[in-house]
Structures are given as C-alpha cells and as structure tokens.
Amino acid sequence: MDFTTILIQLLNSVQYGLLLFLISSGLTLVFGIMGVINLAHGAMYMIGAYLTYAFVDWTGSFGLALLLGLPVMLVVGIIIERFLIDHLYKKDHLFQVLLTFGLILILNDLQSLIWGNDTHGVPIPDLLSGSITLTDTMQYPIYRLSVSAICLVLAVAMYWVIQKTRLGMTIRAGASNREMVESLGINVRTLFTIIFAAGVALAGFGGMISAPLSSVYPGMGDSVLIICLVVVVIGGIGSIKGAFWGAMLVGLVSTFGPILIPSLASVMVYLVMAIVLLVKPRGLFA
Amino acid sequence: MKNTLNYKGFTRKFRQIALAGIAGALVSGGAFAAEPVKLGVMLPYTGTYAALGDAITKGLELAINENGGKLGGRDVEFVTIDSEANPGKAPQNMNRLINGEGADVVIGPVHSGVAMGMLKMARQEGAIMIIPNAGLNAATRQFCAPNIFRTSFSAWQTAYPMGKMAYEKGYRKIATIAWNYSFGKESLEAFEEGFKAAGGEIVKQFLTPFPKVEFQAYLTEIASLKPDAVFAFYAGGGAVKFVKDYDAAGIKKSIPLLGSGFMTDGTLTAQGQSAEGVMTTLHYTETLDNAKNKAFQQAYQDAYGATADIYSVQGYDAGQMLVQALASLKGDTSDKDAFIKALAAVKIDSPRGPWHFSKAHNPVQNMYLREVKNGENVVVKIAAEAVDDPATGCTMAQ
Structure with a gap:
C-alpha cells in the first residue's frame, strides 16, 4: 500500500466513522440518560431512509425531503416514548428489549406494506453531485465529504448543548442522579420525551443523509443496529464522547482490517470489541 | 330473464355438454382423472x-392457465408455503x-440456503x-x-462465459470482488476459471463480509x-450500493465494471445513471428479441399488469415443463419413474430461448452478453x- 492509498483509506475511515457516530450517538444518549435500550434504533434509521426516498420522489428536492422528514421522525419518537416506553421505566431492562425488538418486527412489516420489497435509490442532490480528483483513477464524491462535514457539525453542536446549555446541564444531572433532579422540581418526564425524540431523530437523520450514498432496501436497519451496538459498547454505554471515539475506532478497523487481513474481514470489528472489553470491561469512556 | 329454451336449443346444449364430457374423458383417459395434481x-x-417468490408464482400460474388451468387434463391444486427464505425452516416445511x-411435485426455493435443506x-x-x-x-x-x-x-453458468468475453474485449488483468458467501464465491471462481482458460490473469480477489x-x-x-x-457479483441492495459507489469513486471511467447478470437485474431503476455501460452475462433479459418472449411478455402484462422478469421466466418454464410432461403421460403420474423420465425429456420453448x-x-x-444502455439490459x-x-x-x- 503506497502513501497516497493510505491517506485515502484514512479519509475513508474518518468518513465512515463520522457517519457511525451520528447514528450511534442517539442510541447511547437514550441509554445514558433514560436507561432505555432502544433496539428499534436501526429501524428508525431505515424509516429515515425510506422517508427520504418517498419525499424526494414526491417533491423532487432532497432539501425539502429533509425538512419534511425530520419533523416526522420527531413525532414518531414522541409517540413511541409517550405511548409505549413510558409504561416501562420502572420495569426491568428485559421488558424494554422485548418491546423495542417487537417494534423492529412491526416497523419492518409496515415498511414492506407501504413501500414494497424492491430496492430503491435516492439520487445525490445536484448541488453536491460533483467529485474531487484524488489520483488518476480515484475520485472522491463531494456528497460523501459533505456528509462528513454535517456529522462533524452535529458532533460539535451536541457537545455544546450537553456541556454549555441549561438543557445540557439538566440532562447531565438527570443521568447521574434522577431522583435529585426530580426533587428539584424539574419535569423529568418532558425531558425524557425530548431526549427520546432527539435520539430517534438522530437515527432517522443518519438514514436520511446516507440514503443517496447507500441504497434503500428492506431490513437495512438491522445491520446498522448491530454495528451501532458495537460502537456504543466499545465507547462505553451512555457516553457521547465514547460513541465518538468508538465510531472512529470502528471506522479505522473496518477500513484497514479487511484489506490487511482479508480472512478476518467479517470478525475484525468484533475482535476489537472483545479486546477493548477485556482491557476496559465498561468500555473506553464509561 | 325467462327461460325460453326450446326443444331444439335444449338438444344443442345437451350435445355440447356431452361432447365436452367425452373430450375431457379422452384427454384425461382414466379413473385417476378425478384426482387433481397437487x-x-x-x-x-x-x-x-x-x-x-411472487414473480416465480405468477410465471408458474401463467403457464398452467395457458393450458386451460389443467395438467394432462387433470385439475391442479396448489399448496403454498412461505419459505421466508429461512434455511432453518426448510426441512420441516x-x-x-x-x-x-x-x-x-414440490416447486422451490429461491434461496440457496433453503435449497440445501430441501435437497x-x-x-x-x-x-x-x-x-x-x-x-x-x-x-x-x-x-x-x-x-x-x-x-x-x-x-457457474452465469459467470463462466464472461471470462472469454472479457478476454475478447482486450482485458488481460482483472480483479474480482463479491460477497463472502457460497453463491458469491461460486460466481467468482467460475469467472476466474473462464478468464484464465482464455488466457487472462486474475490480479486480486476481494471477498467482502456478507x-x-x-x-x-x-x-x-x-x-x-x-x-x-473488475468482475463483481452482488445482488439486491448490495448491487445497487456497489454499482453506485463504483461509479461515484470515478473508477468506472478508467476501469470498466463487469458482472454476473444479477448485479443489474431488477436494480436498474435504483442504480440510475451509475449502471450505464456495465456489462454482464445472464440467461435472459426482458428485451430479448424473439417471438416467444414477446408473446410471453404480452400475456404476463395482460394477466398481472407488470413486466415479467427473469424470475417470472424461471417460474413459467417450471410450469411449461409440467404441462409438457403431464401431457405426454396423459395425466398419469402413478408410475414415478415414468414421470421422472417424462420430466427429464422435456424440450422447453422458453422466452429465454430453447433449452433442455x-x-x-x-x-x-x-448465455447472453448484455450492456446497460439507457436504463435497460440490452x-x-x-x-x-x-x-x-x-x-x-x-x-x-x-
């Protein structure tokens, strides 16, 4: 592997890592603060992608599709939290796992009913459809770079909200001592609804902006869920910072791993996870 | 409406019914005719x-319906099971x-993993x-x-012939890539065998996690x-993503993309511009220029309001095969060896061209060499x- 190739592979790693961070941040946020394991997180990613497909088909504009899709995702989040999750806070984690697993099955079937079983594609928006020439044979699509930029902006924004704002303060306080925050007169119920909806919207947004890069197909959320769980476990469940570095590590490993050791391509990421857990049983930043 | 059937009309009606009955008995030719084929x-x-699964079923039904809904003069009874493409449930189903x-007769499946259990x-x-x-x-x-x-x-059939085609196109060094599962590996091996036999060299094989x-x-x-x-095999969502990524990385201009036909079948709308120029080999394409294919496409369109694809053809040929074999046996399936012999002997006039x-x-x-032009496999x-x-x-x- 020559130097240029290594640089491009590094770019691939960071680009994939940032996208993984965007999708897994919602999962870790919801767990860290609410103590809820949302297995339907991947299904939310899928819904985001299908909504983009449907809205682009309808309006012809990717920007409009995002504008229409995001509120829908927020509403889906609010409905699921208010009508389903809300009943299970006092129960064991197993109940949440069962509920959200059931949601995966229902949402996958709904997807099949509404949009059928064909594979769809979403065209890259014209404005970002160009590419940058890297070598004589290789180009890098501008859209891919834009997605990375959006993910970076969101990462910084999340850091700012959690560390510097009043809402972030309440969130951090709620995460470390829920009863205390409640006794201080803060409405934890509303807070939880906001956080869950934000988590769902983050997953949905991930699906929306990756729709033009990826293809839109049944069951696309399932593999995303697994890799997100790996990211979250490596980073330390509940830690946003952990999700960031976990995603970067997974990005690096899944880019360089299969090229350097092809025979271990499909287990590489899980091996790294096992090693991290052996050294730090609670993940890197828990 | 009042019943105005007169004597003359009555006898005519009676004669028709009697004739139909005799004809039916002649065609089906025996006591077993009462039992439907299951x-x-x-x-x-x-x-x-x-x-x-849906396309195969429609093709199968169309072939049998074109034969008056009967096989060898006997009625047909379908027992349908959703395989869910789940290999674990295959033996039990x-x-x-x-x-x-x-x-x-059992007709199925789509998925090779399920096939193992059924076999x-x-x-x-x-x-x-x-x-x-x-x-x-x-x-x-x-x-x-x-x-x-x-x-x-x-x-093997869908990939081996591409080896010679690639060499004829002037390619000497080719890299291959597919999902790391049995069908992906079998496709790559067949292509590599064909390409090496023609005189080419495989520079690298990539197997990506499935x-x-x-x-x-x-x-x-x-x-x-x-x-x-590059020769590649991917299907469904993977095929769409691979072809789009390949194009977006700008490689397609300098390194042409070849593949097994499944990479551009049923996926072209989703792949859009990015699939233009991709060359594949397969045993069918919707625009195949022969009379049988045109008639078949028209009949399928009339019956289901959809374009028939490669899977419809495979289902249709399964139906044609049964129609032909049971006609030659006059519907008598009691002797299994004779039934198998009749099935093995069929000559199918298929939309994909004749085969046996x-x-x-x-x-x-x-096997046809196809190129994607204006969103169609030509x-x-x-x-x-x-x-x-x-x-x-x-x-x-x-």
Whole structure:
C-alpha cells in the first residue's frame, strides 16, 4: 500500500466513522440518560431512509425531503416514548428489549406494506453531485465529504448543548442522579420525551443523509443496529464522547482490517470489541 | 330473464355438454382423472426475497392457465408455503409438503440456503423437486438426483462465459470482488476459471463480509491496483450500493465494471445513471428479441399488469415443463419413474430461448452478453450457446 492509498483509506475511515457516530450517538444518549435500550434504533434509521426516498420522489428536492422528514421522525419518537416506553421505566431492562425488538418486527412489516420489497435509490442532490480528483483513477464524491462535514457539525453542536446549555446541564444531572433532579422540581418526564425524540431523530437523520450514498432496501436497519451496538459498547454505554471515539475506532478497523487481513474481514470489528472489553470491561469512556 | 329454451336449443346444449364430457374423458383417459395434481409451492412471500417468490408464482400460474388451468387434463391444486427464505425452516416445511400434504411435485426455493435443506429431504424421500431459482452449483453436481430438476441456472453458468468475453474485449488483468458467501464465491471462481482458460490473469480477489454494504476501502484498493477491468457479483441492495459507489469513486471511467447478470437485474431503476455501460452475462433479459418472449411478455402484462422478469421466466418454464410432461403421460403420474423420465425429456420453448435438461437435470441454455444502455439490459450478443454446467461430482452425468 503506497502513501497516497493510505491517506485515502484514512479519509475513508474518518468518513465512515463520522457517519457511525451520528447514528450511534442517539442510541447511547437514550441509554445514558433514560436507561432505555432502544433496539428499534436501526429501524428508525431505515424509516429515515425510506422517508427520504418517498419525499424526494414526491417533491423532487432532497432539501425539502429533509425538512419534511425530520419533523416526522420527531413525532414518531414522541409517540413511541409517550405511548409505549413510558409504561416501562420502572420495569426491568428485559421488558424494554422485548418491546423495542417487537417494534423492529412491526416497523419492518409496515415498511414492506407501504413501500414494497424492491430496492430503491435516492439520487445525490445536484448541488453536491460533483467529485474531487484524488489520483488518476480515484475520485472522491463531494456528497460523501459533505456528509462528513454535517456529522462533524452535529458532533460539535451536541457537545455544546450537553456541556454549555441549561438543557445540557439538566440532562447531565438527570443521568447521574434522577431522583435529585426530580426533587428539584424539574419535569423529568418532558425531558425524557425530548431526549427520546432527539435520539430517534438522530437515527432517522443518519438514514436520511446516507440514503443517496447507500441504497434503500428492506431490513437495512438491522445491520446498522448491530454495528451501532458495537460502537456504543466499545465507547462505553451512555457516553457521547465514547460513541465518538468508538465510531472512529470502528471506522479505522473496518477500513484497514479487511484489506490487511482479508480472512478476518467479517470478525475484525468484533475482535476489537472483545479486546477493548477485556482491557476496559465498561468500555473506553464509561 | 325467462327461460325460453326450446326443444331444439335444449338438444344443442345437451350435445355440447356431452361432447365436452367425452373430450375431457379422452384427454384425461382414466379413473385417476378425478384426482387433481397437487403442486407444493415453497417460495419466499415475505422478507428480502418476497418479490422473487411472487414473480416465480405468477410465471408458474401463467403457464398452467395457458393450458386451460389443467395438467394432462387433470385439475391442479396448489399448496403454498412461505419459505421466508429461512434455511432453518426448510426441512420441516419440505416434510409438510411431501408427507403431510402428499404433493406430487414440490416447486422451490429461491434461496440457496433453503435449497440445501430441501435437497436433503428430496433425496431421502425421493420426492420430485423443481428448483425455479436457487443457483448453488451443488444442486446439480454432488447433490444431483433423478428426482431433482432445476429450471433456472447454476452459479457457474452465469459467470463462466464472461471470462472469454472479457478476454475478447482486450482485458488481460482483472480483479474480482463479491460477497463472502457460497453463491458469491461460486460466481467468482467460475469467472476466474473462464478468464484464465482464455488466457487472462486474475490480479486480486476481494471477498467482502456478507451482507455488509460498505465498499469504500475495497474501491480504494482497486483504484491503486489499476486492473484492466473488475468482475463483481452482488445482488439486491448490495448491487445497487456497489454499482453506485463504483461509479461515484470515478473508477468506472478508467476501469470498466463487469458482472454476473444479477448485479443489474431488477436494480436498474435504483442504480440510475451509475449502471450505464456495465456489462454482464445472464440467461435472459426482458428485451430479448424473439417471438416467444414477446408473446410471453404480452400475456404476463395482460394477466398481472407488470413486466415479467427473469424470475417470472424461471417460474413459467417450471410450469411449461409440467404441462409438457403431464401431457405426454396423459395425466398419469402413478408410475414415478415414468414421470421422472417424462420430466427429464422435456424440450422447453422458453422466452429465454430453447433449452433442455442436461444429464444432471440443469438447463442447457444460451448465455447472453448484455450492456446497460439507457436504463435497460440490452443484448450485445450470445456470449456462449447451449452452456452446460460441468456437473462435477454428479453420478448421473458420468
């Protein structure tokens, strides 16, 4: 592997890592603060992608599709939290796992009913459809770079909200001592609804902006869920910072791993996870 | 309306009914005519492969309906099971069709993993099985049996002829890439065999984890290797993503993309511009220029309001095969050996071109070289005529 190739592979790693961070941040946020394991997180990613497909088909504009899709995702989040999750806070984690697993099955079937079983594609928006020439044979699509930029902006924004704002303060306080925050007169119920909806919207947004890069197909959320769980476990469940570095590590490993050791391509990421857990049983930043 | 049937009208009516009855008895020719032929259909109707199961079923029904809804003069009863493309449930579903329902013939499946489970059962029980899709080489190689037929293809058939085509195009060094699972590996091996036999060299083989769709790292490697061309196998969502990524990385301009036909079948709308110029080999394309295909496409359109695809054709040919075999037996399936012999002897006039069974019961068929032009797979030429799978390890082919 020559130097240029290594640089491009590094770019691939960071680009994939940032996208993984965007999708897994919602999962870790919801767990860290609410103590809820949302297995339907991947299904939310899928819904985001299908909504983009449907809205682009309808309006012809990717920007409009995002504008229409995001509120829908927020509403889906609010409905699921208010009508389903809300009943299970006092129960064991197993109940949440069962509920959200059931949601995966229902949402996958709904997807099949509404949009059928064909594979769809979403065209890259014209404005970002160009590419940058890297070598004589290789180009890098501008859209891919834009997605990375959006993910970076969101990462910084999340850091700012959690560390510097009043809402972030309440969130951090709620995460470390829920009863205390409640006794201080803060409405934890509303807070939880906001956080869950934000988590769902983050997953949905991930699906929306990756729709033009990826293809839109049944069951696309399932593999995303697994890799997100790996990211979250490596980073330390509940830690946003952990999700960031976990995603970067997974990005690096899944880019360089299969090229350097092809025979271990499909287990590489899980091996790294096992090693991290052996050294730090609670993940890197828990 | 008042009944105004007069004497003359009555006799005419009576004569018609009597004639129809006699004709029916002549065609079906025996006491068994009362029993309908039981077709066990085991295809996926939910999940990723649902569209394929649906297309095969429609093709099968169309062939039987064109024969007046009968096989050898007997009525047809369908027993349908959703295979869910789940290999774990295959033996149990197969058992239900053979022993529970007493199906005369089992038609299925789509998925090669499910096929493994069904094949084992079919070999044990001697049940007649017609595979309308699953392309695993083994079905007509080491697991071949007199009672097992396939109306679709073997993985080898869809990739081997591309080797010679690629060499003729002037490519000498090719890199190959596919999902790391049996069908992907079988496709690559067949292409590599064909390409090396023609005189080419394989510079690198990439096997990517199934069913992951993150290809950027591999594309970067391909760009730095600079082969003359790339041969790939992906299907469904993976095919859409791979072809789009390949184009977006700008590699397609300098390193042409070749593939097994499934990479651009049923996926072209989603792939859009990015698939233009991709060359593939397969045993069918919707725009194939022959009278049978035109009539078939029209009939399918009239019956279901949809364009028939390769899967519809494979289902249709399974139906045609039954129509022909049962007609030659005059509907008498009581002698299983004679039934198997009649099935093996069919000559199918298929929308894909004429084909017949090899000794291993796999179709001997033409493979077409196709190029994506304006969102359609256009036939460039016949890549290889009457391609016969090598049937390595099949005792029937020795």
